[in-house]
Amino acid sequence: TMKRPHNFSAGPAVLPEAVLRQAAAEMLDWHGCGMSVMEMSHRGKQFEQICDEAEADLRELLSVPDDYAVLFLQGGGLGENAIAPMNLIGLREAHAADYVLSGSWSVKSSKEAKRYGDVAVAASAEQAMDIDGKQQGAWTYMPDPAAWKVRPQASYVHLCSNETIGGVEFTDWPDLAALGAPETVLTVDASSHILSRPMDVRRAGLIYAGAQKNIGPAGLTIAIVRRSLLGKALPICPSAFDYGIVAENDSRFNTPPTYAIYIAGLVFKWLKQQGGVAAMETANVAKAALLYDYIDSTGFYRNPVHRPVRSRMNVPFILRDDALNAEFLKQAEQARLLQLKGHKSVGGMRASIYNAMPIEGVRALVDFMKEFERSHG
Numbered sequence: 397t398m399k400r401p402h403n404f405s406a407g408p409a410v411l412p413e414a415v416l417r418q419a420a421a422e423m424l425d426w427h428g429c430g431m432s433v434m435e436m437s438h439r440g441k442q443f444e445q446i447c448d449e450a451e452a453d454l455r456e457l458l459s460v461p462d463d464y465a466v467l468f469l470q471g472g473g474l475g476e477n478a479i480a481p482m483n484l485i486g487l488r489e490a491h492a493a494d495y496v497l498s499g500s501w502s503v504k505s506s507k508e509a510k511r512y513g514d515v516a517v518a519a520s521a522e523q524a525m526d527i528d529g530k531q532q533g534a535w536t537y538m539p540d541p542a543a544w545k546v547r548p549q550a551s552y553v554h555l556c557s558n559e560t561i562g563g564v565e566f567t568d569w570p571d572l573a574a575l576g577a578p579e580t581v582l583t584v585d586a587s588s589h590i591l592s593r594p595m596d597v598r599r600a601g602l603i604y605a606g607a608q609k610n611i612g613p614a615g616l617t618i619a620i621v622r623r624s625l626l627g628k629a630l631p632i633c634p635s636a637f638d639y640g641i642v643a644e645n646d647s648r649f650n651t652p653p654t655y656a657i658y659i660a661g662l663v664f665k666w667l668k669q670q671g672g673v674a675a676m677e678t679a680n681v682a683k684a685a686l687l688y689d690y691i692d693s694t695g696f697y698r699n700p701v702h703r704p705v706r707s708r709m710n711v712p713f714i715l716r717d718d719a720l721n722a723e724f725l726k727q728a729e730q731a732r733l734l735q736l737k738g739h740k741s742v743g744g745m746r747a748s749i750y751n752a753m754p755i756e757g758v759r760a761l762v763d764f765m766k767e768f769e770r771s772h773g
């Protein structure tokens with residue numbers, strides 16, 4: 397069969413080919429039951445098995461401790477911008493939450509949260525700053541955790557640990573007790589890098605992620621919540637989005653996105669076969685190094701992000717001359733390198749190189765970029 401093109405979309409994004417093939421083979425008849433997964437009751441024994449295995453595999457992959465619930469929800473990342481405050485801002489009397497602003501997605505999160513309580517900025521990368529003797533532009537670095545201003549009365553601090561548009565990744569999650577806020581919990585939007593590397597789940601009270609980047613189809617949202625935080629949702633919180641109610645009902649309070657959970661489950665099994673998140677991290681480090689090293693070696697392409705926080709998943713880069721963008725994208729598509737257009741807010745290109753992107757895809761991209769530089773540089 398014909399090789400598929402390499403797909404660099406930021407999301408919905410490339411999935412492992414083996415998973416797509418298995419899903420295709422099982423489309424009409426899952427394991428001899430005579431039904432497609434899409435046709436099964438979410439209360440039946442077949443789907444119960446699919447859902448329970450997906451949860452168990454995700455727990456194993458991320459070493460999720462028993463005192464954390466793993467929830468399969470709907471609403472996506474932007475839904476969580478409201479769902480997380482509705483569940484957690486009432487944890488403490490002040491109904492306050494502090495947000496670390498590191499790019500578009502965290503800014504969006506903070507704006508939405510204002511509808512639910514007293515929101516403040518703990519730290520922001522909005523201003524250009526000198527770091528290590530180099531001028532870093534707005535949204536190209538991570539504010540130093542030692543300087544985050546966390547109000548001791550805040551219910552939580554929110555962080556986006558991988559800014560998908562800016563390409564800024566930050567996994568050194570701080571201990572909030574050391575910042576003078578021992579009662580405050582960390583909440584993390586990990587949508588665009590969950591499962592790409594080990595993560596210290598215990599550092600956070602809540603980790604959430606839309607599935608459509610590193611996990612599976614759009615429509616599924618994962619939330620990993622410390623159980624002691626459940627049951628404190630604001631009275632206005634819809635029951636279907638109340639983490640406590642969803643946890644009590646094993647993610648089947650309402651009809652969950654069953655097919656998306658099934659595909660996510662196949663991806664979790666694929667990840668386990670690959671050696672889990674530690675093996676993924678090794679592969680992702682190699683893929684990112686290949687691309688960043690080449691970009692840094694040219695004057696033709698440029699990535700503006702502070703090196704220690706460059707994302708391994710989303711690599712934005714600009715061409716020396718914006719007038720070449722359309723030609724770059726056209727030729728890339730001819731070379732079967734798809735969806736490289738950067739987000740409109742930063743321009744240029746973006747290569748998203750999630751778990752399912754093989755290193756051959758990154759090699760093909762670098763070879764193409766070299767050739768394009770040679771003929772247009």
Ligand code: PMP
Pocket residue numbers: 407471472473474475501556558559560561585586587588606
């Ligand atoms: N957070 C992050 C980090 C994202 O990358 C995205 C989607 N690109 C979102 C939130 C929004 O997710 P959704 O479209 O699922 O609402």
